Amino acid sequence: MTTTSERTRIERYDAASIEPRWQARWAELGLHRTDLEDTSRPRYYLLTMYDYPSGDLHIGHWYVKTPTDAIARYHRMLGQNVFLPVGFDAFGLPAENAAIKNRVNPREWTMRNVENMRRQLRSMGASWDWAAEIVTCDASYYRWNQWLFLRLLEAGLAYRAKAPVDWCPNDGTLAREQVEGTDRRCWRCGSKVEKRDLEQWWLRITKYADELLDFSGIDWPDPIRIMQTNWIGRSEGGEIVFTTAPDDHQPGGDELRVFTTRPDTLFGATFMVLAPEHPLVEKLTAPSRQAEVEAYVAQARTETEIERLSTDREKTGVALGAHAVNPVNGERIPIFVADYVLGGYGTGAIMAVPAHDERDYAFAETFGLPIRRVVAAPGTEDAPLTEAYVAHAADERLVNSGPYSGMLADEGGRAIVASLTERGLGRPAVTYRIRDWLISRQRYWGTPIPIIHCERCGAVPVPDDQLPVLLPETVDYRGSGDNPLTRDEAFLRVDCPACGGPARRETDTMDTFIDSSWYWFRYLSPGKSDGPVDGPLADRWTPVDQYTGGAEHAVMHLLYSRFFTKAMRDIGLIHESEPFRRLFNQGQILGADGERMSKSRGNVQDPDELVARYGADTIRLFLMFMGPWDQGGAWSPTGIGGVHRFLNRTWTIALDPHGTDPGDQEAGTLPAGQDVAAAEAALRTAAHRTLRDVTEDYEGFRFNTMVAKLMELSNVLYRHRGTEIAGGSAWEESVRLLLLMLAPSAPHLAEELWSRRLAASGRDWSSIHAERWPEVDGAAIVEETREVPVQVNGKLRDRVVVPAGVDGAELERLVLAAPKVQAALGGRTPDRVVVAGGGRLVNLVIR
RNA sequence: GGGCGAGUGGCGGAAUGGCAGACGCGCCGGCCUUAGGAGCCGGUGCCCCGCAAGGGGCGUGUCGGUUCGACCCCGACCUCGCCUACCA
Known part of the structure; x- marks a missing residue:
């Protein structure tokens, strides 16, 4: 600090006395309150991903927020009407865990954290519009989650279906992140986690798959667009109908539909594989195989999809003892059940072409099944296969493919699909990797799904005038991961809105990603009581001009938000199709040890003590100075x-x-x-x-x-x-x-x-x-002379000062006249003189 | 296995076809000082020649290529990080 006694004439810089004073003054003046009705200036909606109120602000929060505030202030100086809201993503597991561990009420715990974070955030001196704040665990927010859910239901975009969830025998349902290790143990009690089929609520994001693949009109980083594109995973190919052959134990004639991106390899199909979940597994299994098949299917259920799909794993499976007929050549091929085929993708069944698919090849090797080449590059027709031939070259042709042999592979594939389509045994088809969004959570601290289950009427939506379905404030925790709503009689008991008879409320709550899928609309009218969104304001202020946040949300929050925006458009609430026009992914601050900052690692930097020592401005500037914002670092x-x-x-x-x-x-x-x-x-x-x-x-x-x-x-x-x-x-x-x-x-x-x-x-x-951002004085930035670097054969030899306006010929003359240049040339004349970049540099070339 | 990103002084980083190392940290020397974990001035990529003023060579993960000229573009590889994972 500046403490020299000789300089007592001026006060020294003391952030601690300056910063709180101005923060108070700005708040008093309402300098950062945005008048959304003001159309006299161009709008600028700037948004940073809101935070979970974990209770403590660490330096990572500052790293994310400081530049955003600087951008907001810069744009205000440009004369724009800037909207920079702030809020809290306040539902989620940590509050429940705290409730279980410390016997505190989740709402109290959460709101105490929100209070603390508000205080810490204010110390940054950022220009947020606190008047627009939202806290998603407030009923004034989550009632609109419920309202939106009911509209999605009406529009056919929400539905109920059975699905497996992770289940611990002691602690009940678990979130995916609560299942630990490859042997799938419960994080709390260490029990082996299994799958249970439960009735779940889903949102039909798959309906928007193609529209979500279209990024025109939004300026997003390539990695995010690539990740979303891969996640959606559109594949074009054909659906082909196989038929089961009659056997001793079953009459045959069942259709087995498969999806393939390689219909050209149909003649190479030497067996079929069904996913363990496939509905025909049971029916097709021969009595002699039944015990083995049932054991295999049961085993598959205890494993996660990720585990099943791990590539380095040995292929496993069981023959059903049944056969199918290849529609193109009438060949009888055996049917297996194997966990490398997924129930949820395509049709849950595949035709296996070991010669041209690595996975099928591995399976065929393990089980000693025939491998028949049907595609070959010129001259390799008879070459023996030691691995699957999957290269897809333009000049390769079909072999061993009946009438199609000799055709180019692509052409042959199209001809095969066309022929099957004509016979009603296939059709061109597109399949997506993306699945519908499972939003049911068997948890307390979230938005109750507004549904009432009636024995007579089934699942009945809660009427709008009975919203919100309030989360009970005092609940009975049993000290484990169960959902106390399932024991709350006051919450459960309700009359059926349809028939008036006794009924029970749905006890599942919504995935918290619902909250973040539309929150930027709510910022525009946080207090609006007759709808989630103010339509005219939304038209005027969205899409968000600039969104900033971490790339870890690439295929979760950022994809859900795009889906919600399109769904809300189709429901008629808004007109825009995209949520965020520009996106910037800032990097992440790690602990000094290079690991993620977390309390348990003890590597968290508390900003409060830095503020006390240096002041907020120093910290802000330092975080911006560290390195490129998208890079982060330790x-x-x-x-x-x-x-x-x-x-x-x-x-x-x-x-x-x-x-x-x-x-x-x-x-x-x-x-x-x-x-x-x-x-x-x-x-x-x-x-x-x-x-x-x-x-x-x-x-x-x-x-x-x-x-x-x-x-x-x-x-x-x-x-x-x-x-x-x-x-x-x-x-x-x-x-x-x-x-x-x-x-x-x-x-x-x-x-x-x-x-x-x-x-x-x-x-x-x-x-x-x-104040307005100043204008550059064009006259002031030109200088009378400039220094021109001179290279000889690309090596710097001199710098020559020349008048600013010299032309190329004059520059060349001045450069050649310089003594050091002459010395470097050693008396020779350059073979070539390159005057680069409009005279920025001269390169003299001698051979 | 696949995808994306990154490799530059002692450290964070700058320069995206044209003077490599801006700016800052650290370090070295000096000033001021009772003192300095304050402030100020100067130096600081590595190596070599020179008492000096100066001068020379090398240098952006590795190897090749394109170019008058490459940290930058292209090809192959190495290392690290993140994401993803049998998607038929």
């Missing part, structure tokens, strides 16, 4: 002092242009030979070039270089402190620009210095944050 406070010094020097520059330090020997005079006019011109050039570069950096989210350039400008000014130009008009202009450029990122310091300088000049205070 937390290390090393270097924070450098940023703090920069702010200290800025303070000194702004308030004490003439002061001199005892040790500051060089200060006080310009370098010999430099006159005042030239020094002032150079200073203005530096200031306006900085403005040009900093503007570009704010636009491009390059905050680390933005800070570096401000440091450079402050270094220039600092060096000139006490000289003849200090306090002059060029100096004053440069200081003014420096403060304006600093305002979005170090808002308190900029405001303080701005106000002191206005006061010193006798003018009234007005906030620097209400």
